[in-house]
Amino acid sequence: MTLKTLTTLALSGVLVAGTAAADLVIPDLSYRTGPYAAGGTPFSDGYQDYFNLLNARDGGIGGETVRIVECETGYNTEKGVECYEATKSEGALIYQPLSTGITYQLIPKTTADEIPIHTMGYGRTSAANGEVFPWVFNYPANYWDAASVMVNYLLEENGGSLDGKTIALVYHNSAYGKEPIRTLEALSAEHGFEFTQIAVDHPGQEQKSQWLQIRRERPDFVLMWGWGVMNQVAVQEASNINFPMENFIGNWWAGAEHDVTPAGAGANGYKSLNMNRIDADLPVFADITSMVHDAGNAAGDGSNIGSVLYTRGMYAAMLAAEAIAKAQEIHGVADVTPAMVRDGMEALEITNARMEELGMAQIGPEFSVSCENHGGSGLGIVQQWDASAGNWVALTDYIAPQDAVIDGLIAEDSGAFAAENNITPGCL
Amino acid sequence: MSADFLYGIEVVLNGLMAGVMYALVALGFVLIFKASGIFNFAQGVMALFAALTLVGIMEGQVPFAHIINATFGTELHHFGWEVPAILAITCTVGVMILFAWAVQRFLFRHLVGQEPIILFMATIGLAYFLEGMGDLMWGSDIKTLALGLPQGGSRWIEDATAGLGGDDFYGFFIDKLDMVATVVAIVLVAGLIAFSQYTKHGRAMRAVADDHQAALSVGISLNFIWILVWSLAGFVALVAGIMWGAKSGVQFSLSLIALKALPVLMLGGFTSIPGAIVGGLIIGVGEKLFEYLVGPMVGGATENWFAYVLALLFLVFRPQGLFGEKIIERV
Structure with a gap:
């Protein structure tokens, strides 16, 4: 290999790295192996396929391409923490750990690193109190x-x-x-x-x-x-x-x-x-099939599309994408930071009209998020x-x-957590 | 008789049959440990791999389809045919024999003379390799084992015994699948004992188990015997995989059934086939009775705890287990 070739490759690497750094980085802490793979695989397929659809159909979110960084946790808490440590430096915007055990370990870490975490229908329930857990969101239900x-x-x-x-x-x-x-x-x-x-x-x-x-x-x-x-x-x-x-x-x-x-x-x-409806005829699935699967960009083998956990993974990705879009709208920049995405999550509003527009009418309930309520409607x-x-x-x-x-229990538990950890509840 | 007493008997009966299911897994460990001194950490994964292979063959699934499709851009999943159960079982046994040969040829042949801990570590590596191989070959989704094994409680037994303890007793619940497993385990153990007692290769196997060097000196091929033993362990793993897979579907958590075999082995001894059975029965009955009598007072989920604590007690007072060979070290 000549020096010229090496120089070209090195420069290409720098350019690629420079391009990658401008992407919206979404880690996918998946588990496609081990005893829980049957549940982890369809969720991850749906999660990734939706972001791939946004890249293919809309050029990403707000004109910024989404880059997915997948890390295999095996549904193992230690590996999940390793995945977090390995991916956060890539510019991770939002974490979806898909494990209550991993979530409990990541709550103090993501809080210290100021990266939002979305634990959709799992994790620490009292994190619904956003005044105590400002970086944790568990909407639409816990x-x-x-x-x-x-x-x-x-x-x-x-x-x-x-x-x-x-x-x-x-x-x-x-x-x-x-x-x-x-x-x-x-x-x-x-x-x-x-x-x-x-x-x-x-x-x-x-x-x-x-x-x-x-x-x-x-x-x-x-x-x-x-x-x-x-x-x-x-x-x-x-x-x-x-x-x-x-x-x-x-x-x-x-x-x-x-x-x-x-x-x-x-x-x-x-x-x-x-927590979400199952409907294989949703228009979004047709889009995923034609623009992601047929284009050879499917995260899995395509067999899970429309299933319960695939749909839930896709729904989770949609909620993340909408929060990023909201963050872009609030801060007026496309290349958002994790802190901005947190703001987007806290201001998120999911309406029937928006879900219909996205090709997934009534996939979930209407809900809005606030500083006081990170848990959504709970329906x-x-x-x-x-x-x-x-x-x-x-x-x-x-x-x-x-x-x-539920609200009384959340107030009691989150209050105890705040007292133990010297947290003064309040909005960021 | 009071309903509580009869329910206690029901718990004992179900414990006995759960014990048989544990013993099915433990048998594979015993076979390999007795013949070669290797504690095969991969036995649970072998049960998983055998069951995955059986379902894959029955359903005409293309092995390594994911890799083939990713490499060549194809969309292969199934051959388009289904294989009858008996033929599929035969083919799976063939795969497990091939696996036994490969384990000897590519792994243990290179580790002859190594310390037992090295051999044990090698089986840990083998477990991870085999689990990954099973995933690559057959995928990680949960598969239904359509062998037509009976499921559910026996209505006849339930109806015949209902009311024995008054209106509060609903009859004995005995799972038909557990009954089948019991019969299979009896046949399997009888077959293994007959094989080791009355066949040339069985006697050679016992000779190797007694003394490797003496067996070698009379012309017994250690390599052949070890392939034979691993093949038998593979067959036992297939039987265990079928019985456990019929309960939960064939899925990767099948590899965790080895956890249920460990206390059985500690109790029954690592070198005794009858020990595996008796150990399984004691653990099965003990943990179920403990859960029935003590569980409600301490929040339940005591079964794993009880099994390992009982095994621990045996380790303290009888390290070789009930039927294991006494360890005598001459100085």
């Missing part, structure tokens, strides 16, 4: 909203009263799985239902004891906070003991297609929450698995949580 939406749905199904009913929570024995317990205890006291807790050890491959207990105690309803193999085994075991599947409701991380397909017909009637829908058709059917419109209960 775990406590989910628990409350479930109870509100059951209230509606039972003539407005759950008095004397028994509700069991089958949960992953981890910080994630324990998140809804406080809310359900509070709601139990308010609505008069008996609440029992049934823990499942990680990873949840063996749940015989738990389902024998359910068979003995015969609760009226079973709610589930599961992830990974725990979901598939729980659905199978519920079917095995002939538990009425219409009385078995998982949260939105226990309601993907792969959670129910292994149980075959036995899963028919199982319900789950969702969720209930969907049911139709095993013969092989798809989820939305049973309800968006159901609101019981804000009076």
